[in-house]
Amino acid sequence: MTLRHALGGGEVVGKRVRRQHTVSKFYLKGFANDSGYIRRVSLPGQPSIPLSIGDASVIKDFYTVTLPDGTQSDLFEKEFSKIESLAAEALAGILADTWPIVGKHRAALATWVALQHLRSEDVRANHGNFSAEMIRLIVGVSGKEALRSLIQKAEARIVSDEELDWEWRDITKLGGPDLVPTANQHVRLLMNLLPGTSAYLHDCHWTLFRFARRSIATSDHPVSLVVAPDHPDWQGVGIATAELFLVPLSRRTVLTIQPRRRLSSSSIDASLVPDFIKEGTTSIARSINQGIAARARKYIYHHPDESPLDGLYMPLPETRARLAASNASELIREEGLFYGMTDKQLRGLGTVTPPGESDRGMTIDDLPWPFPGRRSRNRD
Numbered sequence: 001m002t003l004r005h006a007l008g009g010g011e012v013v014g015k016r017v018r019r020q021h022t023v024s025k026f027y028l029k030g031f032a033n034d035s036g037y038i039r040r041v042s043l044p045g046q047p048s049i050p051l052s053i054g055d056a057s058v059i060k061d062f063y064t065v066t067l068p069d070g071t072q073s074d075l076f077e078k079e080f081s082k083i084e085s086l087a088a089e090a091l092a093g094i095l096a097d098t099w100p101i102v103g104k105h106r107a108a109l110a111t112w113v114a115l116q117h118l119r120s121e122d123v124r125a126n127h128g129n130f131s132a133e134m135i136r137l138i139v140g141v142s143g144k145e146a147l148r149s150l151i152q153k154a155e156a157r158i159v160s161d162e163e164l165d166w167e168w169r170d171i172t173k174l175g176g177p178d179l180v181p182t183a184n185q186h187v188r189l190l191m192n193l194l195p196g197t198s199a200y201l202h203d204c205h206w207t208l209f210r211f212a213r214r215s216i217a218t219s220d221h222p223v224s225l226v227v228a229p230d231h232p233d234w235q236g237v238g239i240a241t242a243e244l245f246l247v248p249l250s251r252r253t254v255l256t257i258q259p260r261r262r263l264s265s266s267s268i269d270a271s272l273v274p275d276f277i278k279e280g281t282t283s284i285a286r287s288i289n290q291g292i293a294a295r296a297r298k299y300i301y302h303h304p305d306e307s308p309l310d311g312l313y314m315p316l317p318e319t320r321a322r323l324a325a326s327n328a329s330e331l332i333r334e335e336g337l338f339y340g341m342t343d344k345q346l347r348g349l350g351t352v353t354p355p356g357e358s359d360r361g362m363t364i365d366d367l368p369w370p371f372p373g374r375r376s377r378n379r380d
Contacts (some may be wrong), residue, residue: 220300289308
């Protein structure tokens with residue numbers, strides 16, 4: 001299933017608002033009581049309220065895509081439910097003491113873990129931040145007159161100096177223009193990355209921790225990407241750089257997924273190392289719960305009759321502030337980075353090139369105007 005296919009069909013929902021879950025309901029059952037209730041803790045610790053798993057992690061129209069004719073479709077929510085159904089079967093086997101899991105069950109759970117990570121608010125926000133940074137760089141190196149040309153061509157009108165000054169300041173400010181990634185953009189990214197991410201996780205080394213008495217929490221971002229202690233602060237954390245993927249599966253079970261390259265040595269063939277199962281301890285449970293709290297975005301979920309967060313540090317709600325493109329600032333010039341450059345210097349350019357030089361890389365002429373997802377531009 002691709003976004004192109006989806007945009008050609010699917011159930012049309014018009015203007016009807018749909019309540020869509022960013023965390024699977026079948027998954028949250030593992031942290032709920034017999035009545036289907038969990039406790040939702042808002043960072044940094046209050047309020048703490050019991051609520052139904054059907055009301056947890058709900059965001060209106062989070063996966064509703066806009067079709068070419070302007071109508072809306074919830075097709076992807078239905079596609080996700082198919083993945084969830086297979087993963088629920090695999091999870092039920094694990095919770096019934098089946099380990100290791102192989103074949104279709106391993107593939108189903110790997111796909112769900114990948115989906116659960118990729119469909120998160122974090123991934124959507126980070127994609128928007130990256131797009132904003134790229135727009136800032138491309139416009140900044142092209143210069144104000146190139147920006148004027150882009151707007152005038154798209155809107156078929158004359159752009160005044162005052163308007164151009166405002167647009168330039170807003171687009172080239174630290175972090176770039178304020179973008180709100182759309183469901184279409186997020187789903188396109190998700191569908192592009194899902195097959196490769198699923199296969200990558202499938203081939204990793206899996207370890208299952210079981211806890212007899214200690215309770216485990218989860219969050220609105222239940223797949224935590226953990227890095228090594230020596231991971232550089234300036235380097236982002238992603239699928240390729242994560243040392244470990246931490247996934248609570250229930251209030252008594254935690255899955256860790258580790259790239260096999262981390263196990264390799266001169267005396268060990270990592271491909272032959274079997275999946276492990278370990279008994280969890282109090283210290284391990286505490287460490288896991290602290291990590292879950294640290295990587296939550298807004299909410300932590302746990303069994304309503306237990307207190308796995310007692311004594312832990314509760315961070316502020318995560319705003320995921322965009323990365324500062326400090327290295328790009330020196331490339332941004334009103335006259336354009338390429339002003340006064342010789343042909344020889346231009347031939348040595350990389351991916352961002354002067355307007356009209358599309359054969360060398362991406363230029364401002366390749367940007368759509370207005371920028372998709374840009375917040376309302378109030379020039380007052």
